Amino acid sequence: MAYLRQSLQWNGHEVRCVDDEIPLPGPSECALKLTSLGLCSSDFHIWNGRKSGKHGILGHEGCGEVVAVGSGVHGWTPGDRAIVNPLLNCAECEDCLAGRGQICRHRQIIGYNGAGLMASIQLLDARSLVRPPGSLPPVHGCLVEPLSCVVHGQKRLRRTHPESSMLIVGCGSMGALHAAYAKHRGVERVLIVDPDPGKLGLARLHGVPADEWLPLENVRERVLACLNGTGPEVSVIATSCRSGHELAFDLTADGGQILAFASILDAPGPIDLPMGAFDSDKVHSLEETVQVVSWSGSVSVAGTIGFDSESFAEAAELLAGKIDGEQFITGSVTLDQVPALIGGAWQRHLKILVRPQARIEIH
Numbered sequence: 001m002a003y004l005r006q007s008l009q010w011n012g013h014e015v016r017c018v019d020d021e022i023p024l025p026g027p028s029e030c031a032l033k034l035t036s037l038g039l040c041s042s043d044f045h046i047w048n049g050r051k052s053g054k055h056g057i058l059g060h061e062g063c064g065e066v067v068a069v070g071s072g073v074h075g076w077t078p079g080d081r082a083i084v085n086p087l088l089n090c091a092e093c094e095d096c097l098a099g100r101g102q103i104c105r106h107r108q109i110i111g112y113n114g115a116g117l118m119a120s121i122q123l124l125d126a127r128s129l130v131r132p133p134g135s136l137p138p139v140h141g142c143l144v145e146p147l148s149c150v151v152h153g154q155k156r157l158r159r160t161h162p163e164s165s166m167l168i169v170g171c172g173s174m175g176a177l178h179a180a181y182a183k184h185r186g187v188e189r190v191l192i193v194d195p196d197p198g199k200l201g202l203a204r205l206h207g208v209p210a211d212e213w214l215p216l217e218n219v220r221e222r223v224l225a226c227l228n229g230t231g232p233e234v235s236v237i238a239t240s241c242r243s244g245h246e247l248a249f250d251l252t253a254d255g256g257q258i259l260a261f262a263s264i265l266d267a268p269g270p271i272d273l274p275m276g277a278f279d280s281d282k283v284h285s286l287e288e289t290v291q292v293v294s295w296s297g298s299v300s301v302a303g304t305i306g307f308d309s310e311s312f313a314e315a316a317e318l319l320a321g322k323i324d325g326e327q328f329i330t331g332s333v334t335l336d337q338v339p340a341l342i343g344g345a346w347q348r349h350l351k352i353l354v355r356p357q358a359r360i361e362i363h
Contacts, residue, residue, distance in 0.1 A: 003022050004019065005119055006018070006335055006356065008057060008118035008335050008339075010047060010056065011055055012055050015047055015342060022121070022122070024068060025123050026070050027071045027072035028126055030073060030076055030082075030124055030126050031068040031069075031121060032065070032084070033066075033120065034062050034119060034122060034356050035356070036138065036140075036353055038061030038142035038145070038353060040059075040060065040146065041174075043058045044342060045240070050240075050266075057111070057116040057117070059118035060110050060111035060116060061086075061117070062117035063132065064081075064082060065079065066081075066129070076129060081141070082130065082132070083136075085130050086111055086112075087107060087110075088127060089104035089108075090104055090107070093106060100308075102306035102308055103305065110124070110128060118338070130144075135320040135321055136320040143328065146174060146351075147177050147315035147319060148312040148314070149261075150174065150177045150315075151315050152306065154181060156287070156303075157234060157259060158289075163187050165187070165188065166190050166191070166232055167231075167235045167236070168190065168210075169245075169248050170193075170194060170244055171194035171196070172199070172350065173350045175203075175236075176203050176350050180327070183210075184318065184322060189227065190210045190211050190212075191210065191212040191232065192210045193215070193216065194214075194215070197215050199350075208327050208328070212226050220251060230253050231252050231296050233253055234252070234256060234259065235248040235251060237259065238261050240262050240263060241266050242267040242268075245280055249271065249273060249296070252294065253296060253299075256299050257299060258302070259304060260280050260283050260284040260302065264280065273293060273295070274294070275293040282303075284304065284305060286303060288303050289303070329351050331353070332355060333353070333355075334356070335356050
């Protein structure tokens, strides 16, 4: 017995939508019919060769309906709605026991280390399934994972009250989510900067909350004018461009904080600062917190990667009524339409949803 399905396969050179089959679930697995998937910039960076990734099916943002459960699975039955938590850690190492499972050295991430979600149906370890809040719109379940990264990231900031100002460098889907969560927390002034005026306009049109939308032209003068002559209290690096990382170090106020949320992909390597070469990628990937001397003064840099279970649960609750997921969705495609986006069309959007359309059959 096997399921016939449609899946998006990457062989290291091209992405193809194919019909294939998978067996019925094993003892610890569930078969999940994917109803809503999110395309992440990481997927496109892998497909375009800017980031390494395992061949096969990518995709780590998704939700769906359980259609079958393995003999050893308890708590799930066919027909249940589920959100996928793609991060499976060992639960036994020092980091896991300290509540830092997102940096567990033994972690497995669906779509990176294991078969991803870009399919009409997928077999998943039952541990990766999370029951959504009843009021969460089914189509928005795929937004829980990216928002949980934002929630976890902003919790890494040193704070006793909402910041007075936050500069978000990068107006992609993650930058937009950072803006929405910051305003939800009560940050007084949220500024977003991006080199693409069209992307800024798109986010603004869709209702992403921000107080200022800034192109790169004269950005230093514009930021200082918005904040009464000072830099932002917090800068969030939500871009993989080296110039965006450098901009955060240039603009953040003396004594402020930088959230190293993204890695550098276009020109990897340490950033030149007055103190010497600084490896922001290492701080990002290891979730370190360091004090450095930047061009604007002394700043605290907090690295963040992934999310913890508490942030995942909070993100689901936020999307169930406090943050409207529709403001981030600017495109919707089927699996077979995804390859056409890889050349660059994806960059004209915030979040693109994939809605698998293929029938699920058993033979």
